[in-house]
Amino acid sequence: MTHLALSRISKDFGGATVVQDFNLDVKKGEFISFLGPSGCGKTTTLRMIAGFETPTTGQIIMDDVEITNKAPNQRNVGMIFQSYALFPNMTVAQNIGFGLQIRRDSKEAIKQRVDEMLTLINLEKHANKYPYQLSGGQQQRVSLARALANRPQVLLLDEPLSALDAKIRVQLRSEIRAIQKALDITAIFVTHDQEEALSISDRIVVMYEGKVEQIGTPFEVYNFPETRFVANFVGSLNTASAEVTDPAKGLLNVGGVQFVTASEIASRKKGEAIRISIRPERFSFLSEHKKDNVLDCVIENITFLGSVVRVQVKIGGASFNMDTFNNPFLELPKIGAKEQVTCSKNAVLVLDE
Amino acid sequence: MNLTTVKKHGGKIWAWFWMILGILYFFLPLIATFLFSLRAKLNVLSFTAYQHVFNDSNFVYNFSYSVLWGVLTIIVGVLIFVPTAYLIRLKLPQFRIPVEFITMLPFVIPAIVYVFSLVRTFSQPPLLIVDSPVLLVAAYTVLSMPYMYSAIDTGLRAIDVRTLTEAGQSLGAGWGTILFRIILPNIRVAILSGAFLSFAIVIGELILAQYLVKPAFAPYMTYLIQQKAYEPAAMAIISFALTWAAMGVIQFIGRGSGGGEQSQIAGGH
Amino acid sequence: MTVKNIVEQGAPQARPASKKISWTWLGLTPFFIFTFLFLLYPASTLGVRSFQDSRTHVFTLKYVTQLLHDPYLLGAYWISIKISVITAVGGGIFGFLLAYSAIRGGLPRFMRSSLMTFCGVASNFAGVPLAFAFIALLSPSGELTKVLIALGFNPYHHGFTLYTFWGLSIVYMYFQFPLMVLIISPAIDGLRREWVEAAENLGASPAQYWRYVAFPILLPAILGAVVLLFGNSFGAFATAQALTGGQINLVTIVIGSQLRGDILSDPGLGYALALGMVVIMAFAIIARALLQQRTERWLR
Numbered sequence: 069m070t071h072l073a074l075s076r077i078s079k080d081f082g083g084a085t086v087v088q089d090f091n092l093d094v095k096k097g098e099f100i101s102f103l104g105p106s107g108c109g110k111t112t113t114l115r116m117i118a119g120f121e122t123p124t125t126g127q128i129i130m131d132d133v134e135i136t137n138k139a140p141n142q143r144n145v146g147m148i149f150q151s152y153a154l155f156p157n158m159t160v161a162q163n164i165g166f167g168l169q170i171r172r173d174s175k176e177a178i179k180q181r182v183d184e185m186l187t188l189i190n191l192e193k194h195a196n197k198y199p200y201q202l203s204g205g206q207q208q209r210v211s212l213a214r215a216l217a218n219r220p221q222v223l224l225l226d227e228p229l230s231a232l233d234a235k236i237r238v239q240l241r242s243e244i245r246a247i248q249k250a251l252d253i254t255a256i257f258v259t260h261d262q263e264e265a266l267s268i269s270d271r272i273v274v275m276y277e278g279k280v281e282q283i284g285t286p287f288e289v290y291n292f293p294e295t296r297f298v299a300n301f302v303g304s305l306n307t308a309s310a311e312v313t314d315p316a317k318g319l320l321n322v323g324g325v326q327f328v329t330a331s332e333i334a335s336r337k338k339g340e341a342i343r344i345s346i347r348p349e350r351f352s353f354l355s356e357h358k359k360d361n362v363l364d365c366v367i368e369n370i371t372f373l374g375s376v377v378r379v380q381v382k383i384g385g386a387s388f389n390m391d392t393f394n395n396p397f398l399e400l401p402k403i404g405a406k407e408q409v410t411c412s413k414n415a416v417l418v419l420d421e
Numbered sequence: 422m423n424l425t426t427v428k429k430h431g432g433k434i435w436a437w438f439w440m441i442l443g444i445l446y447f448f449l450p451l452i453a454t455f456l457f458s459l460r461a462k463l464n465v466l467s468f469t470a471y472q473h474v475f476n477d478s479n480f481v482y483n484f485s486y487s488v489l490w491g492v493l494t495i496i497v498g499v500l501i502f503v504p505t506a507y508l509i510r511l512k513l514p515q516f517r518i519p520v521e522f523i524t525m526l527p528f529v530i531p532a533i534v535y536v537f538s539l540v541r542t543f544s545q546p547p548l549l550i551v552d553s554p555v556l557l558v559a560a561y562t563v564l565s566m567p568y569m570y571s572a573i574d575t576g577l578r579a580i581d582v583r584t585l586t587e588a589g590q591s592l593g594a595g596w597g598t599i600l601f602r603i604i605l606p607n608i609r610v611a612i613l614s615g616a617f618l619s620f621a622i623v624i625g626e627l628i629l630a631q632y633l634v635k636p637a638f639a640p641y642m643t644y645l646i647q648q649k650a651y652e653p654a655a656m657a658i659i660s661f662a663l664t665w666a667a668m669g670v671i672q673f674i675g676r677g678s679g680g681g682e683q684s685q686i687a688g689g690h
Numbered sequence: 691m692t693v694k695n696i697v698e699q700g701a702p703q704a705r706p707a708s709k710k711i712s713w714t715w716l717g718l719t720p721f722f723i724f725t726f727l728f729l730l731y732p733a734s735t736l737g738v739r740s741f742q743d744s745r746t747h748v749f750t751l752k753y754v755t756q757l758l759h760d761p762y763l764l765g766a767y768w769i770s771i772k773i774s775v776i777t778a779v780g781g782g783i784f785g786f787l788l789a790y791s792a793i794r795g796g797l798p799r800f801m802r803s804s805l806m807t808f809c810g811v812a813s814n815f816a817g818v819p820l821a822f823a824f825i826a827l828l829s830p831s832g833e834l835t836k837v838l839i840a841l842g843f844n845p846y847h848h849g850f851t852l853y854t855f856w857g858l859s860i861v862y863m864y865f866q867f868p869l870m871v872l873i874i875s876p877a878i879d880g881l882r883r884e885w886v887e888a889a890e891n892l893g894a895s896p897a898q899y900w901r902y903v904a905f906p907i908l909l910p911a912i913l914g915a916v917v918l919l920f921g922n923s924f925g926a927f928a929t930a931q932a933l934t935g936g937q938i939n940l941v942t943i944v945i946g947s948q949l950r951g952d953i954l955s956d957p958g959l960g961y962a963l964a965l966g967m968v969v970i971m972a973f974a975i976i977a978r979a980l981l982q983q984r985t986e987r988w989l990r
Contacts, residue, residue, distance in 0.1 A: 140890040147891040153884035167892035198988040307691040436795025443788045453827035505721040534964035537949045538732040559728040621814035622763030627928035657819035
């Protein structure tokens with residue numbers, strides 16, 4: 069059952085096309101992320117749903133009603149801004165009650181709803197504080213409560229976590245997801261952070277230069293990227309040029325070293341130049357479990373990333389990143405050491421040019 | 422066309438309306454003065470009045486003195502207020518409120534009142550300096566203090582005083598070097614803006630020079646208004662053009678170096 | 691760099707804190723000496739002289755009593771206050787609309803920087819030259835008057851003269867509204883776009899946005915600016931003097947005539963009048979402070 073439908077949406081700004089032929093059907097209660105680098109049109113699309121921008125062509129339909137050209141204050145959508153956008157002259161309670169006050173709800177009704185919302189975001193004690201007295205995370209929670217107080221049909225979140233500290237970001241992210249699930253509200257979440265999108269969403273819309281690159285679950289988008297952009301943007305990725313040496317057996321020459329791939333290259337000619345990609349976590353140091361590719365390498369660099377250690381290795385003429393889990397009892401190789409790494413042939417993907 | 426765009430277009434028409442009204446208010450008196458100043462010769466427009474003004478040795482005399490007072494005022498102001506504002510920003514924030522209060526006082530005390538209390542105070546021993554140009558320059562410095570000080574303070578706010586100072590210290594610079602070779606060049610736009618405002622105040626200030634009996638532009642112009650018709654108009658245009666040029670210089674120098682617009686502060690009367 | 695150099699540079703950091711404080715104190719002394727000598731001390735004599743007979747130097751209340759009972763003097767205060775309130779409110783409204791149009795009205799960008807330059811010039815274009823400019827424009831033989839007469843409307847036949855209260859108000863507006871533009875622009879800049887959008891998103895109309903959000907946010911800045919404008923016009927002297935030659939009985943002009951030292955004048959009364967002005971300004975500032983306390987609880 070479609071709750072919100074965007075069909076053939078485009079947006080031009082003075083000749084430049086910012087969003088091009090955007091199509092999306094959102095189900096009730098679904099959590100959708102728009103993911104892409106800045107300038108990819110994700111925020112513009114969100115703002116068209118909110119009514120702050122008008123699509124040049126296309127339609128936006130919510131619960132079978134066309135809202136394409138409705139004014140923002142005639143739509144029932146809730147918006148959360150990156151900069152919180154709390155009204156500085158109002159207390160937390162006044163901010164949350166603002167929409168209800170505009171709707172001319174009774175005083176008691178407003179108070180009851182505000183209290184409900186304060187409980188929801190766990191800020192009961194701060195009802196009479198002004199925004200400047202709150203931390204960034206608290207302010208963003210108030211802004212969430214303010215948007216939800218009006219019982220919107222859709223919740224729109226424009227990079228709501230970008231201005232927060234790393235730790236708060238992760239915490240608030242799961243809080244937002246929990247509230248969204250509890251209220252069974254449809255949410256659209258704009259972000260440039262792939263980890264955020266992967267962790268929070270039911271489905272992700274990956275955008276690049278105004279176009280939709282891929283729509284899919286986090287699992288699909290990460291493991292089966294449909295375009296080179298998605299492969300590069302979501303997660304980290306090694307790419308290298310390769311030469312087909314044996315199409316039938318899937319053998320490749322990558323910088324003077326032989327690789328084997330499970331990707332279909334039977335149709336390719338011997339000697340054809342192609343590009344391959346391998347995710348860093350698919351490499352591992354050589355143990356008793358030998359994989360399809362056993363590769364001699366030199367350790368070039370080691371970066372400690374917390375739970376993961378990223379090792380840069382030189383295999384023949386090409387450099388690759390390899391991720392290995394951090395284990396304090398495991399001794400890492402020294403820079404410059406000669407090692408062997410391995411990866412399965414399934415991990416070696418051939419990219420469409 | 423939806424509601425939002427209708428609203429935006431309506432707003433734009435009003436914006437133009439107010440701007441045009443503002444421009445008219447601003448330019449009409451100037452155009453009128455200019456036209457008037459060209460009517461010195463019967464039935465033809467000419468620059469005769471301007472010729473008279475520039476050939477008038479009294480004008481040159483009085484105007485040169487005003488320029489001199491202006492320059493001295495700026496120098497004294499910079500020497501006193503830059504170190505003060507700098508120290509308060511860097512080391513003595515507890516003095517911010519009293520010092521800012523004092524710098525705003527000339528705004529509260531009407532100039533005429535200030536001038537008379539000044540004349541009274543300094544016309545009896547041991548402070549008998551009412552005839553000295555020192556008093557005039559000091560008084561001009563006080564009158565321009567609200568603008569000069571806040572221009573400098575705005576300038577200092579725009580740069581990272583602490584980091585610049587610490588960088589200077591770590592490179593072995595002494596206080597004098599830090600203040601005059603690092604801080605001063607970095608707030609030159611703000612200082613210039615304060616300087617030109619001070620200059621404009623000195624040029625336009627009437628009572629001070631009048632009651633301290635010193636040669637200056639404004640009293641001379643007042644005197645001339647009672648004597649002649651077209652020359653004062655020419656002088657008004659000249660003084661306006663000078664103020665305008667000064668503002669133009671601020672904008673020009675401020676371009677690209679940032680903070681030029683913000684450090685522009687209005688003058689008073 | 692030699693070892694000696696390094697040691698010398700390290701030295702200031704190693705000094706005890708008390709020495710640093712004495713040094714920084716020294717830095718502020720020129721300022722305090724200067725302002726005490728040329729501002730605080732002379733201004734403080736105002737209070738004393740208002741209660742001192744000009745000839746005998748004996749303590750007296752006669753000036754203050756005269757001030758409170760003489761209808762001529764009270765009238766002068768009243769006219770000064772009236773013109774200051776009218777031009778502060780009028781200039782405040784017009785200046786605000788101009789600044790808002792230039793900043794948020796969707797006009798080309800250069801309009802804004804031009805307006806700021808105009809205002810920087812105009813707010814400093816006062817006194818004698820300003821008076822003269824309006825004489826050239828609106829006096830009976832002024833350029834605009836001539837145009838209006840040619841169009842069949844002589845303002846001087848409809849009760850208008852440049853040399854009276856309303857004429858002077860129009861002239862004062864010339865430096866009042868640009869001052870407002872300069873003071874209020876940063877506050878308008880501080881109005882964030884997200885606030886409009888958040889309000890709209892929550893169902894508010896533009897009018898409701900102004901009533902509940904923008905106006906309350908701007909109010910402290912507007913109040914502060916209007917009081918500044920009030921003071922700006924309250925203390926003005928040269929413009930009125932040059933325009934009307936002392937015909938309009940503003941407090942500053944009355945003070946000027948009392949202090950000038952001719953036979954009819956009494957400096958003591960002049961000082962008392964001046965003290966009255968300071969008291970009125972102080973009231974304006976206190977009123978503003980009280981209002982601001984109520985309106986800016988939400989400010990840091």
